[in-house]
Amino acid sequence: MIRQLTKEDIPECVEVIRTSFLTVGKEFNITPENAPKFTAYATDEAKVKLWMDEQHRPMYGFFENGRMVGYYNLALSSEKECELGSLCVLPEYRHSGIGEALLDDSMARARELGVSKMNLSIVEENTVLRKWYEDHGFTHVGTKKFDFFPFTCGYLEKEL
16 A cells, blocks of 8 residues: 655654665665765655655655555656655565556656656666666666765656
8 A cells, every 4th residue: 555654654764765775785885984875874864854844745655564665755846847756665575566556656646746757866887777667668868977976876757
């Protein structure tokens, strides 16, 4: 079941994000020392509260047996565009359709908000994830290298 999150969900939300992104960190040698701003290390309750209260990002969780096992948020960057933020699934629940359900839900909710284009960013070196998004209709539109990350950021978009 996917539902919108409330302030009471924030601690569990932080745990799902950090745990999920930590596997990416381990796979690509992204550490707190070489990338303290990486999602697995920089996401805490204050950041998620900021997303919810000040940036007004709608946030959703996938729940199984009362436990949050997946998450995403939508950053509404303009009237017609949004950024899909932190879509993730706990490692032990991956490859069971939850990520696809969250992605489908995010696009449906974005359309309901009048959004016509969804953007997202990934670790470019994560070719499996890039292919997954491309298989779901996203187009790779570029990369950017930042001094504060030991990886390249890849950017994808999809017309809704």
